[in-house]
Amino acid sequence: MLLASLVEPAFGLIFWMTLSFGIGFFLLAKFAWKPILKALHERERSIEDAIGEAKKAREEVAAMKAGNEELLQQARNERDGMLKEAREIRDKEIAQAKERAKAEADALLARAREDIRNEKNAALAEMKNQMGILSIQVAERILKEKLGDQAAQDALLQKVLKESDLHLQ
C-alpha cells in the first residue's frame, strides 16, 4: 500500500537522515556556526563599544564646553575683580595723596604761620627794643638840651622824631 509508506517511517531514511544531520551538524557547528556567531557577537560588541565611546566623547565635549564656559566666566569674574580692585586702589591712592598733600599743605601753612608769628614777635621785640632805645635817646637828648619852654620842647621833639626817621602811627 502506498499510504503505508507515507505514515510508516522507513528505516533507511531514518538511518541516512541521522547520519547526514549528525555529520552536517558537527561540521557546521565547528566550521560555520561557531565563527559566524563569534563574528556577529564581536561585531555587535564593537558597535556597542563604538556607540558607547561616541556617547562618552560627546559627553566629554559637553563637559569641556561647560568647563570652558566656567573658565571663561571665572576669567571674566577675575577681570572684573581686578578692575574693581584697581579702581579701589587708585581711589585709595588718590585719596591718600590728597590727604598727604593736604597734610603737607597744612603743615606748611602751620609752619608759615609759626614763622610769621615768630617773625612778628621778633619784629615786635625788635620794635620794642628800638622804641626803648629811641625813648632813651629822646630822653637823653631832651635831658641834654635844657629844656626851657614848651615850644622849644615841641620843636625838639619834632626834630628828634624827624631825625630818627621813624614813622609811627
Added chain:
Amino acid sequence: MSGLGYICGRKEGACPLSKLTEALLRAVFLTLSLALASWTVAQAEGQDAGAHAPAHEISAVDAAEFSAGDLIMGHIADEHGWHVAGDFSIPLPVIIYDTQRGLKVFSSARFEHGHAAYDGYKLDDGRIVAVDAEGHKDEAASANIWDISITKNTLTIFLVVALMLWMFISIAKSYGKRAGQAPKGMQSLLEPVILFVRDDVAKGAIGEKKYERFMPFLLTTFFVILFLNLIGLVPFFPGGATVTGNIAVTFTLSLIVLIIVTVNGNAHYWRHILAMPGVPAWVLFILTPVEILGVFLKPFVLMIRLFANIAAGHIIGLSFFSLIFVFGATSAAVGYGVSVVSLAFTVFMFFLEVLVAFIQAYVFTFLAALYIGAAVEESHEHKESLV
C-alpha cells in the same frame, strides 16, 4: 479542510494551545487528509481492478485511466531511483543488509521500476521485499531486510547538507575576511535569518543565559528544514523530493529534540514531571502519567506537524493540478477549461507552500527551543505551569 489545516498550522505555532488539544487537532487533521488521500487511492485502485491489468502493463495505461492518487502518492513518497521526466529516471544505489544473506548493493535500475525482481528482491509499492522463485512476496524473508538504500529523499538530504556546508562555511570565511564590517552578498542574505533564530527563537525561548549552547543545533535544524521544504517545492530535478513531508525525516528530527531535551533536563525539570511541587499526592497519580506522556507527546507533535503540513500542502497542490487531467479524461475541452482555474489554484498553493516552508521551519525550531528552554529553566524563573 485545506484551509483548516493551514490555519491550524499557523495558529498553533503562534498561540500556545494546550499540547494535548494540539495533538488531538493534529490527529484529526491527519485523519482527514489521509481519508482524502485513501479515497483517491481507492478510486485509482478500483480503476486498476476494473482493468485487470498485469503489473507491468500499468504504466501503459492511457490518459483515460489517469490516477490522481498514484500521481500524488508517487510525488509524496520516497523512491528508489529518481524519476526526472517522462520515462527517464536516474538509477540510485540499492543497499540492503539482509540478516540471512548479508550486504547487497546493486543499482535500482535492476528493478525496472518495480516490474522485475532481482536477486530475490522486488519493489512492492516502493518498498523492497524478498520474493520467492515464483516472484511472490516472502513475508518471513522480508522481515530480515534492513533497507539503507540511497533513495531520492536520501540523496536530497545529502544535497541539502552539502549545500548548507558550502554556504555557511563560505559565509563563515567571509565573516573572517570582513571582520567588523557590514555583511555582503550571501552573508547579508542569511545574516538576518541567523540573527532571527538567535534573537527571536533561541533567546526568547531558552533565555539569555543558556541559549548559546543550543544555537548550533537550532540553526542547523532551522536551515535543514527550511532548505528541505524549499527544495521540495522546486518542481523539476534536482528538486521535487518531499523530504520534510516524509515521516521518517520528521521522526528523526523530533527524536533528536527528545534526546537533547532529555539529556539537558535539569533537576527542576524532572521534578516537575515526576512530582509536580505544590500538588496534592492523589493528584500526582493522574498528573505524573500525563506529564510523562507529555515528554513524548511534545516531540511527537513536532513530528506530525511538520510532516502533515508539508505532505498535505503537496497533496493539495497536486490535487488541484490533477483536476486538469481528471476533467480532461472526460473531455479535452473541459480539461482545458479547468486548467485555467487549476493552474491559478496550483500557483496560489505554491506561494502558500513557500510561506509554509518558512513558517514550519520557524515553528519546529521555536517549539524545539521552547522544550529545551523548559528543560534547562532555573527554578527561580518558574512560571505557573498548571494554569
